[in-house]
Amino acid sequence: MHGFANPARFLRLARPATPWVLGLGLLIAGAALGWGLWFAPADSLQGDTVRIVYLHVPTAWLGMMGWGAIATASFAEIVWRHPLATIAARAVAVPGAVFTAVCLATGSLWGRPAWGAWWVWDGRLTSMLVLLFLYFGYMALAAASEEQGQGQGRVAAIFGLVGAVNIPVIHYSVIWWNSLHQPPSITMGSSAMAAEFLVPLLASTLGFTLIFAGVVLMRMRTILASAQAEARLRRKAEGAA
Amino acid sequence: MHETFAQWPYVIAAYALGLGATLALVLTSWLAMRRAEKRRDEARKL
Numbered sequence: 001m002h003g004f005a006n007p008a009r010f011l012r013l014a015r016p017a018t019p020w021v022l023g024l025g026l027l028i029a030g031a032a033l034g035w036g037l038w039f040a041p042a043d044s045l046q047g048d049t050v051r052i053v054y055l056h057v058p059t060a061w062l063g064m065m066g067w068g069a070i071a072t073a074s075f076a077e078i079v080w081r082h083p084l085a086t087i088a089a090r091a092v093a094v095p096g097a098v099f100t101a102v103c104l105a106t107g108s109l110w111g112r113p114a115w116g117a118w119w120v121w122d123g124r125l126t127s128m129l130v131l132l133f134l135y136f137g138y139m140a141l142a143a144a145s146e147e148q149g150q151g152q153g154r155v156a157a158i159f160g161l162v163g164a165v166n167i168p169v170i171h172y173s174v175i176w177w178n179s180l181h182q183p184p185s186i187t188m189g190s191s192a193m194a195a196e197f198l199v200p201l202l203a204s205t206l207g208f209t210l211i212f213a214g215v216v217l218m219r220m221r222t223i224l225a226s227a228q229a230e231a232r233l234r235r236k237a238e239g240a241a
Numbered sequence: 242m243h244e245t246f247a248q249w250p251y252v253i254a255a256y257a258l259g260l261g262a263t264l265a266l267v268l269t270s271w272l273a274m275r276r277a278e279k280r281r282d283e284a285r286k287l
Contacts (some may be wrong), residue, residue, distance in 0.1 A: 215266055222277040
């Protein structure tokens with residue numbers, strides 16, 4: 001595992017993998033959303049608004065999984081000081097925040113016809129909003145640490161680890177507190193959803209997860225290329241001086 | 242419940258927002274990567 005944390009080895013794998021991961025993700029997500037929009041049936045209670053679930057659930061999963069990835073990379077950054085772990089955590093922040101924001105917006109668009117309200121301050125919605133603010137905080141800390149040089153990145157890594165406390169809060173919020181939001185429909189090994197809803201939902205989740213992975217690969221390559229260009233220009237300037 | 246609301250505008254708005262944000266994220270990430278790798282390649286030639 002540590003062998004893959006080498007930036008040169010990572011680039012050798014990431015260059016050919018990026019178009020495949022991204023292309024497959026776009027294809028699967030596009031097909032799953034088309035399926036959910038035009039071919040999946042309407043729900044007997046929710047009507048056509050159930051189709052929002054094919055976007056809402058994958059983005060909710062990616063928002064939480066993104067922070068899980070930040071926490072894991074932050075742990076590797078603190079314990080083993082892997083430069084690639086720092087880059088991975090930075091690369092996950094923006095897509096994680098975007099998908100969390102999409103989750104909140106699509107949830108709001110579902111809540112208005114289903115609950116009669118755009119927003120309620122219940123445990124699930126509030127903890128997801130906290131997650132979005134955690135992403136903003138992480139991005140601000142990461143940007144500040146880049147300006148201040150090496151060593152300051154540990155503050156962002158500690159923030160990434162501490163912020164992971166919110167993930168179980170999001171997951172268990174619908175169990176711990178009386179909530180308008182329904183309890184989990186899919187758990188390990190069982191599902192309360194009929195197959196006609198479940199299959200496009202799982203396909204959409206797979207597609208969006210691949211898109212997320214493709215975006216993270218592109219953003220990691222961007223950070224690495226920028227660092228390599230900076231280092232090269234610095235060496236050149238020092239050589240000329 | 243759903244008889245009182247026209248549901249499709251909410252569904253269309255959710256898909257437009259979700260797809261728009263996803264495609265914008267993919268496009269901006271791809272352009273940033275292309276720019277950064279081009280800049281690195283140019284720096285190597287110096």
